[in-house]
Amino acid sequence: MRLRLLACCYNDPEMRIDPDTVYPIRPDCRDDAPKTRFKPRGVHPTIKGEVWEFLLGCYDPKSxxxxCNQLRQQRRLEYEQLKAKCREMDTAVGSGRVITMPVVTEDGQPIENPNGGASGSEQKNSGAPLPKEVIDWKLTLHQIGLDVNRTDRLLVYYERQENLAxxxxxxxxxSWIDKDIGYCQGMSDLCSPISIILENEADAFWCFERLMRRVRxxxxxxxxxxxxxxxxxxxxxxxxxVDPKLHEHLxxxxxxEYLFAFRMLMVLFRREFSFVDTMYLWEVSCLDKKVIINFISSAYY
Structure with a gap:
């Protein structure tokens, strides 16, 4: 009932909220940020995180x-266990820091920084060779950090180090649990909105994991x-x-082959639209995985 009532609150003047004020742009970056093109639509900011968990399939709508609370607690515990495992392999996890320098070589040897110690993290290594899967994971940590430091930096939210971490x-x-793909550039663009709208880190993780099932x-x-x-x-x-003349021109x-649209489709238009507009498009696309392309193409009619 709560979702039904709030889902219509954009039509209630007393509950109407400008999404751009909920996810503010840094004042010095407003001229560079993509402009919001759609009127306030989609899921209301006050319930967006809760609704997204259902849209992405974290919970059965009939539950x-x-x-839901029981499953949420189970998943939070599982996430803490996964995070603890990662922290055993590299203490930077959960430390509030962001790694931006390589921490191991290709053969798994720790890399020392000029100030002494490992590059941004303490290496827990008894001297025994690291398993290949651990080496592969460690090799991605600095790339994740470099991408995180570039993701949505127009938003006030990421002025705080703890949110970047x-x-x-x-x-x-x-990247540890998905050993087939690991981490790839662009995943930070997909994870960022989820991390912002869900207060609990574990809830955000499982919501992102569900999104990745769709787009991995x-x-x-x-x-x-x-x-x-x-x-x-x-x-x-x-x-x-829709536009045969344009198609012929291309x-x-x-x-x-439309390779120019590679990035658009890879990260679901995150960099082509404003933060607020992107979330609305995602909410539309969550209803049908194929609808997003049809939705965008309708602009040409």
């Missing part, structure tokens, strides 16, 4: 409050194919129908 922790833990194929690439190839093909088909420019 009771008691069942929280995003880094979530991505570091995720975007990050699977081989020497002969890229993860978003099918979506690029779909986009090409849509444009050929083909004449050798752009018929």
């Amino acid at each position: 009771t409050t008691e069942q 929280r995003l880094w922790d979530i991505l570091a833990v995720y 194929g975007n990050f699977k690439s081989t020497s002969t194919s890229i993860g978003v190839r099918a979506q690029l093909t779909t986009l090409s088909t849509i444009m050929k129908s 083909e004449n420019l050798d752009g018929g």
Whole structure:
């Protein structure tokens, strides 16, 4: 009942909230930030985190409050266990810091920084060779940090170091559990909105994990194919129908494969739209994984 009442609150003048005031842009960055193009729509900010957990499949819509709370507690405990495991491998996890320098070499040897000690983290290594999966994970930590420091820095939210560290922790833990893909550039763009709208770090982690179940194929690439190839093909088909002249023009420019849209599809338009508009588009796309391309293409009619 609470969700039903609040879902309509954009139409209630007393409850109407400007989303741009909920997720403010730093004053010195306002001229550089993408402008919000849509009127306030989508899920109201006061319940956005709660609704997203259902939209992304964290909970069964038919489950009771008691069942949701029970599952939430189980997942929070599981996340703390995963995070503790990662902290055993590298003490930077959960420390409030963000690693931006490599911590190990390709063969697993710790890298010392000029001031002594490991690069940004303490290495717990008895001298025995590290397992390959641990080395691979450690090799991603600084890349995660570099991306975190570039993600949504227009937002006031990321002026606080603890919020940057929280995003880094979530991505570091995720890269450990997803050993097939690990971490890839662009995941920080996907995780950031979830980390912002959900107060509890563990809840944000599992919400991000659910989102990745939907889009992790975007990050699977081989020497002969890229993860978003099918979506690029779909986009090409849509444009050929919606705007055949533009499609023909792009083909004449050798752009018929629509590779210019690679980033748009990879990170679900995070860098093409404002933070607020992106969340609305995601809420639409969560209703149907294929609807996002059709939604965007409708702008050409």
